[in-house]
Amino acid sequence: MASLFYFARKVAGLLAMAKGRYQKWLESENLVLLEGWKRNGLTDKQISENMGISVNTLNKWKQRFVQIRQALKIGHESANYAVERKLFQKAMDGNTTAMIFWLKNNWRDKYNDSELSPEERKLAKARSRKTDAEADIAEYKAQILKDSGSSGVELLNEYLDKLDSLADKEVKEDGTKPDV
Template identity: 60%
Template sequence: MAKGKYQKWLEDENLLLMQGWKRNGLTDEQIAHNMGISINTLNKWKRRFIQIRQALKIGREQSNFIVENALFQKAVKGHVTAQIFWLKNNWRDKYNDSQLSVEERELLKHRIKDSELDTKIKEAKLKILQSEGANAEDHLLELIEAIEKEDDKEHDTDQGINS
Protein backbone atom coordinates (compact mmCIF):
# COMPACT_ATOMS: atom_id res chain seq x y z
CA MET A 1 0.00 0.00 0.00
CA ALA A 2 1.41 3.41 -0.96
CA LYS A 3 2.02 6.02 1.72
CA GLY A 4 0.18 9.32 1.44
CA LYS A 5 2.40 12.29 0.64
CA TYR A 6 1.42 13.90 3.92
CA GLN A 7 2.87 11.03 5.98
CA LYS A 8 6.48 11.93 5.21
CA TRP A 9 5.76 15.45 6.48
CA LEU A 10 4.57 14.04 9.80
CA GLU A 11 8.03 12.59 10.47
CA ASP A 12 10.03 14.46 13.12
CA GLU A 13 12.82 15.56 10.79
CA ASN A 14 10.37 17.05 8.28
CA LEU A 15 8.32 18.76 11.00
CA LEU A 16 11.56 20.33 12.22
CA LEU A 17 12.34 21.42 8.66
CA MET A 18 8.94 23.14 8.33
CA GLN A 19 9.45 24.77 11.72
CA GLY A 20 12.82 26.10 10.58
CA TRP A 21 11.39 27.47 7.36
CA LYS A 22 8.72 29.34 9.31
CA ARG A 23 11.29 30.57 11.86
CA ASN A 24 13.38 31.90 8.96
CA GLY A 25 10.45 33.99 7.77
CA LEU A 26 9.10 31.94 4.88
CA THR A 27 5.43 32.40 4.10
CA ASP A 28 3.04 29.46 4.00
CA GLU A 29 3.05 29.77 0.20
CA GLN A 30 6.85 29.44 0.14
CA ILE A 31 6.74 26.51 2.57
CA ALA A 32 4.13 24.74 0.42
CA HIS A 33 6.35 25.28 -2.63
CA ASN A 34 9.33 23.80 -0.76
CA MET A 35 7.19 20.80 0.18
CA GLY A 36 6.08 20.33 -3.42
CA ILE A 37 2.41 20.91 -2.68
CA SER A 38 -0.14 23.69 -3.23
CA ILE A 39 -1.00 26.23 -0.58
CA ASN A 40 -4.52 24.76 -0.49
CA THR A 41 -3.07 21.35 0.36
CA LEU A 42 -0.90 22.83 3.11
CA ASN A 43 -3.95 24.60 4.57
CA LYS A 44 -5.90 21.32 4.54
CA TRP A 45 -3.01 19.52 6.22
CA LYS A 46 -2.75 22.25 8.86
CA ARG A 47 -6.44 21.75 9.70
CA ARG A 48 -6.13 17.96 9.65
CA PHE A 49 -2.76 17.37 11.35
CA ILE A 50 -1.95 19.09 14.62
CA GLN A 51 1.74 18.19 14.18
CA ILE A 52 2.03 20.35 11.04
CA ARG A 53 0.00 23.17 12.59
CA GLN A 54 2.19 23.10 15.73
CA ALA A 55 5.48 23.01 13.77
CA LEU A 56 4.49 26.15 11.86
CA LYS A 57 3.19 27.86 14.99
CA ILE A 58 6.37 27.16 16.94
CA GLY A 59 8.50 28.38 14.03
CA ARG A 60 6.54 31.64 13.90
CA GLU A 61 6.81 32.09 17.66
CA GLN A 62 10.57 31.49 17.53
CA SER A 63 10.99 34.17 14.88
CA ASN A 64 8.88 36.58 16.93
CA PHE A 65 11.09 35.97 19.97
CA ILE A 66 14.24 36.51 17.90
CA VAL A 67 12.94 39.82 16.53
CA GLU A 68 11.62 40.90 19.92
CA ASN A 69 15.00 40.22 21.50
CA ALA A 70 16.83 42.11 18.74
CA LEU A 71 14.50 45.10 19.19
CA PHE A 72 15.02 45.00 22.95
CA GLN A 73 18.80 44.87 22.55
CA LYS A 74 18.72 47.91 20.24
CA ALA A 75 16.49 49.79 22.68
CA VAL A 76 18.78 49.01 25.60
CA LYS A 77 21.82 50.17 23.64
CA GLY A 78 20.24 53.58 23.03
CA HIS A 79 18.54 53.29 19.62
CA VAL A 80 15.87 55.98 20.10
CA THR A 81 13.36 54.62 17.57
CA ALA A 82 13.58 51.16 19.13
CA GLN A 83 13.10 52.69 22.59
CA ILE A 84 10.01 54.62 21.48
CA PHE A 85 8.53 51.57 19.77
CA TRP A 86 9.23 49.37 22.79
CA LEU A 87 7.70 51.80 25.29
CA LYS A 88 4.60 52.52 23.21
CA ASN A 89 3.90 48.82 22.84
CA ASN A 90 4.95 47.56 26.26
CA TRP A 91 4.01 50.45 28.56
CA ARG A 92 0.85 51.69 26.89
CA ASP A 93 -0.68 53.36 29.93
CA LYS A 94 2.22 55.78 30.15
CA TYR A 95 3.42 56.15 26.54
CA ASN A 96 0.19 55.97 24.55
CA ASP A 97 -0.31 58.42 21.68
CA SER A 98 -4.04 57.73 21.74
CA GLN A 99 -6.31 60.70 21.34
CA LEU A 100 -8.86 59.09 23.63
CA SER A 101 -9.87 61.01 26.71
CA VAL A 102 -9.44 59.48 30.16
CA GLU A 103 -13.16 58.69 30.22
CA GLU A 104 -13.02 57.04 26.79
CA ARG A 105 -10.07 54.90 27.85
CA GLU A 106 -11.93 53.83 31.00
CA LEU A 107 -15.01 52.97 28.94
CA LEU A 108 -12.84 50.95 26.58
CA LYS A 109 -11.29 49.06 29.52
CA HIS A 110 -14.78 48.19 30.79
CA ARG A 111 -15.87 47.04 27.35
CA ILE A 112 -12.82 44.80 27.16
CA LYS A 113 -13.62 43.33 30.60
CA ASP A 114 -17.24 42.75 29.52
CA SER A 115 -16.03 41.04 26.37
CA GLU A 116 -13.68 38.84 28.40
CA LEU A 117 -16.56 37.95 30.70
CA ASP A 118 -18.77 37.02 27.75
CA THR A 119 -15.97 34.83 26.40
CA LYS A 120 -15.54 33.07 29.77
CA ILE A 121 -19.27 32.38 29.93
CA LYS A 122 -19.39 30.99 26.39
CA GLU A 123 -16.35 28.79 26.99
CA ALA A 124 -17.88 27.51 30.23
CA LYS A 125 -21.20 26.77 28.51
CA LEU A 126 -19.47 24.81 25.78
CA LYS A 127 -17.35 22.83 28.24
CA ILE A 128 -20.33 21.93 30.39
CA LEU A 129 -22.54 21.05 27.44
CA GLN A 130 -19.85 18.77 26.09
CA SER A 131 -19.21 17.01 29.39
CA GLU A 132 -22.54 17.07 31.23
CA GLY A 133 -25.18 16.44 28.61
CA ALA A 134 -28.62 16.40 30.28
CA ASN A 135 -27.39 17.83 33.61
CA ALA A 136 -25.68 20.73 31.90
CA GLU A 137 -28.31 23.39 32.59
CA ASP A 138 -27.97 23.32 36.41
CA HIS A 139 -24.19 23.38 36.28
CA LEU A 140 -24.27 26.11 33.68
CA LEU A 141 -26.38 28.39 35.84
CA GLU A 142 -24.10 27.85 38.85
CA LEU A 143 -21.00 28.64 36.83
CA ILE A 144 -22.52 31.75 35.25
CA GLU A 145 -23.50 33.04 38.70
CA ALA A 146 -19.95 32.46 40.00
CA ILE A 147 -18.41 34.27 37.03
CA GLU A 148 -20.84 37.19 37.37
CA LYS A 149 -20.05 37.49 41.11
CA GLU A 150 -16.34 37.57 40.30
CA ASP A 151 -16.98 40.26 37.70
CA ASP A 152 -19.08 42.28 40.16
CA LYS A 153 -16.23 42.18 42.68
CA GLU A 154 -13.80 43.42 40.01
CA HIS A 155 -16.16 46.25 39.03
CA ASP A 156 -16.66 47.21 42.68
CA THR A 157 -12.89 47.31 43.13
CA ASP A 158 -12.53 49.41 39.97
CA GLN A 159 -15.24 51.79 41.16
CA GLY A 160 -13.49 52.20 44.52
CA ILE A 161 -10.21 53.05 42.81
CA ASN A 162 -11.78 55.51 40.38
CA SER A 163 -13.88 57.27 43.03
Protein backbone atom coordinates (compact mmCIF):
# COMPACT_ATOMS: atom_id res chain seq x y z
CA MET A 1 0.00 0.00 0.00
CA ALA A 2 2.86 2.37 0.81
CA SER A 3 4.39 1.81 -2.63
CA LEU A 4 1.07 2.69 -4.29
CA PHE A 5 0.93 5.91 -2.27
CA TYR A 6 4.54 6.73 -3.23
CA PHE A 7 3.76 6.04 -6.93
CA ALA A 8 0.67 8.30 -6.83
CA ARG A 9 2.69 11.13 -5.27
CA LYS A 10 5.41 10.69 -7.90
CA VAL A 11 2.87 10.85 -10.76
CA ALA A 12 1.19 13.90 -9.24
CA GLY A 13 4.59 15.61 -8.96
CA LEU A 14 5.44 14.84 -12.57
CA LEU A 15 2.07 16.14 -13.74
CA ALA A 16 2.52 19.34 -11.78
CA MET A 17 6.01 19.77 -13.23
CA ALA A 18 4.76 19.13 -16.78
CA LYS A 19 1.93 21.61 -16.29
CA GLY A 20 4.37 24.26 -15.13
CA ARG A 21 6.68 23.67 -18.10
CA TYR A 22 4.19 24.73 -20.76
CA GLN A 23 3.22 27.88 -18.86
CA LYS A 24 6.81 29.09 -19.06
CA TRP A 25 6.63 28.88 -22.88
CA LEU A 26 3.43 30.95 -23.02
CA GLU A 27 5.28 33.98 -21.63
CA SER A 28 5.94 36.65 -24.26
CA GLU A 29 9.75 36.55 -24.05
CA ASN A 30 9.74 32.77 -24.55
CA LEU A 31 7.29 33.01 -27.46
CA VAL A 32 9.73 35.44 -29.10
CA LEU A 33 12.49 32.89 -28.50
CA LEU A 34 10.43 30.14 -30.17
CA GLU A 35 9.73 32.43 -33.11
CA GLY A 36 13.41 33.26 -33.45
CA TRP A 37 14.48 29.62 -33.35
CA LYS A 38 12.01 28.78 -36.11
CA ARG A 39 13.03 31.85 -38.13
CA ASN A 40 16.65 30.71 -37.87
CA GLY A 41 15.73 27.40 -39.45
CA LEU A 42 15.64 25.07 -36.45
CA THR A 43 13.49 21.97 -36.84
CA ASP A 44 10.76 21.11 -34.36
CA LYS A 45 13.03 18.39 -32.97
CA GLN A 46 15.83 20.92 -32.36
CA ILE A 47 13.39 23.39 -30.82
CA SER A 48 11.94 20.74 -28.51
CA GLU A 49 15.47 19.81 -27.40
CA ASN A 50 16.17 23.49 -26.65
CA MET A 51 12.95 23.58 -24.62
CA GLY A 52 13.86 20.42 -22.71
CA ILE A 53 10.83 18.45 -23.94
CA SER A 54 10.17 15.74 -26.51
CA VAL A 55 9.06 16.58 -30.03
CA ASN A 56 5.78 14.75 -29.27
CA THR A 57 5.15 17.11 -26.36
CA LEU A 58 5.89 20.09 -28.59
CA ASN A 59 3.40 18.79 -31.16
CA LYS A 60 0.76 18.42 -28.44
CA TRP A 61 1.48 21.93 -27.17
CA LYS A 62 1.20 23.31 -30.73
CA GLN A 63 -2.26 21.75 -31.00
CA ARG A 64 -3.32 22.89 -27.55
CA PHE A 65 -1.83 26.39 -27.32
CA VAL A 66 -2.45 28.82 -30.15
CA GLN A 67 0.33 31.11 -28.86
CA ILE A 68 3.00 28.45 -29.35
CA ARG A 69 1.59 27.42 -32.72
CA GLN A 70 1.47 31.05 -33.88
CA ALA A 71 5.01 31.85 -32.70
CA LEU A 72 6.40 28.90 -34.67
CA LYS A 73 4.26 29.75 -37.70
CA ILE A 74 5.37 33.40 -37.71
CA GLY A 75 9.02 32.39 -37.38
CA HIS A 76 8.68 29.92 -40.26
CA GLU A 77 6.89 32.48 -42.46
CA SER A 78 9.50 35.14 -41.65
CA ALA A 79 12.24 32.81 -42.84
CA ASN A 80 10.31 32.02 -46.01
CA TYR A 81 9.77 35.71 -46.77
CA ALA A 82 13.45 36.51 -46.18
CA VAL A 83 14.57 33.72 -48.53
CA GLU A 84 11.95 34.71 -51.09
CA ARG A 85 13.14 38.32 -50.98
CA LYS A 86 16.78 37.25 -51.46
CA LEU A 87 15.87 34.87 -54.30
CA PHE A 88 13.83 37.57 -56.02
CA GLN A 89 16.65 40.08 -55.67
CA LYS A 90 19.16 37.59 -57.14
CA ALA A 91 16.76 36.94 -60.03
CA MET A 92 16.39 40.69 -60.63
CA ASP A 93 20.18 41.09 -60.53
CA GLY A 94 20.46 38.62 -63.41
CA ASN A 95 21.30 35.36 -61.63
CA THR A 96 20.09 32.88 -64.24
CA THR A 97 19.58 30.01 -61.80
CA ALA A 98 17.46 32.21 -59.53
CA MET A 99 15.47 33.44 -62.54
CA ILE A 100 14.74 29.89 -63.71
CA PHE A 101 13.79 28.75 -60.22
CA TRP A 102 11.50 31.74 -59.73
CA LEU A 103 9.73 31.32 -63.06
CA LYS A 104 9.26 27.55 -62.69
CA ASN A 105 7.67 28.01 -59.28
CA ASN A 106 5.68 31.18 -59.91
CA TRP A 107 4.62 30.80 -63.55
CA ARG A 108 4.15 27.05 -63.86
CA ASP A 109 1.79 27.11 -66.84
CA LYS A 110 4.40 28.75 -69.01
CA TYR A 111 7.71 27.53 -67.55
CA ASN A 112 8.03 23.86 -66.72
CA ASP A 113 10.28 20.97 -67.64
CA SER A 114 7.46 18.86 -69.03
CA GLU A 115 7.90 17.70 -72.57
CA LEU A 116 4.17 17.09 -72.88
CA SER A 117 2.06 19.18 -75.18
CA PRO A 118 -0.67 21.32 -73.59
CA GLU A 119 -3.24 18.72 -74.70
CA GLU A 120 -1.20 15.88 -73.19
CA ARG A 121 -0.83 17.83 -69.92
CA LYS A 122 -4.59 18.37 -69.88
CA LEU A 123 -5.17 14.63 -70.39
CA ALA A 124 -2.61 13.77 -67.69
CA LYS A 125 -4.40 16.10 -65.25
CA ALA A 126 -7.74 14.47 -66.12
CA ARG A 127 -6.24 11.02 -65.52
CA SER A 128 -4.85 12.20 -62.20
CA ARG A 129 -8.27 13.52 -61.15
CA LYS A 130 -9.81 10.21 -62.20
CA THR A 131 -7.26 8.24 -60.15
CA ASP A 132 -7.94 10.44 -57.12
CA ALA A 133 -11.69 9.96 -57.57
CA GLU A 134 -11.27 6.19 -57.88
CA ALA A 135 -9.27 6.14 -54.64
CA ASP A 136 -11.99 8.17 -52.90
CA ILE A 137 -14.65 5.83 -54.27
CA ALA A 138 -12.81 2.78 -52.96
CA GLU A 139 -12.53 4.40 -49.55
CA TYR A 140 -16.25 5.29 -49.51
CA LYS A 141 -17.17 1.76 -50.60
CA ALA A 142 -15.13 0.29 -47.76
CA GLN A 143 -16.75 2.64 -45.25
CA ILE A 144 -20.26 1.87 -46.48
CA LEU A 145 -19.54 -1.85 -46.40
CA LYS A 146 -18.31 -1.50 -42.84
CA ASP A 147 -21.25 0.68 -41.75
CA SER A 148 -24.25 -0.84 -43.51
CA GLY A 149 -23.40 -4.17 -45.07
CA SER A 150 -23.44 -5.23 -48.70
CA SER A 151 -26.82 -3.63 -49.59
CA GLY A 152 -25.26 -0.17 -49.15
CA VAL A 153 -22.38 -1.12 -51.43
CA GLU A 154 -24.75 -2.32 -54.15
CA LEU A 155 -26.59 1.02 -54.05
CA LEU A 156 -23.31 2.93 -54.13
CA ASN A 157 -22.08 0.86 -57.09
CA GLU A 158 -25.23 1.76 -59.00
CA TYR A 159 -24.65 5.48 -58.40
CA LEU A 160 -20.97 5.18 -59.22
CA ASP A 161 -21.72 3.45 -62.53
CA LYS A 162 -23.91 6.42 -63.43
CA LEU A 163 -21.12 8.82 -62.43
CA ASP A 164 -18.58 6.86 -64.51
CA SER A 165 -20.75 7.12 -67.61
CA LEU A 166 -21.22 10.86 -67.03
CA ALA A 167 -17.47 11.31 -66.55
CA ASP A 168 -16.72 9.42 -69.77
CA LYS A 169 -19.22 11.62 -71.60
CA GLU A 170 -17.58 14.76 -70.14
CA VAL A 171 -14.11 13.63 -71.23
CA LYS A 172 -15.39 12.92 -74.77
CA GLU A 173 -16.99 16.37 -74.97
CA ASP A 174 -13.71 17.83 -73.72
CA GLY A 175 -12.01 16.59 -76.88
CA THR A 176 -9.81 14.06 -75.14
CA LYS A 177 -9.96 10.30 -75.36
CA PRO A 178 -11.40 8.43 -72.40
CA ASP A 179 -9.19 5.86 -70.69
CA VAL A 180 -9.91 2.32 -71.80
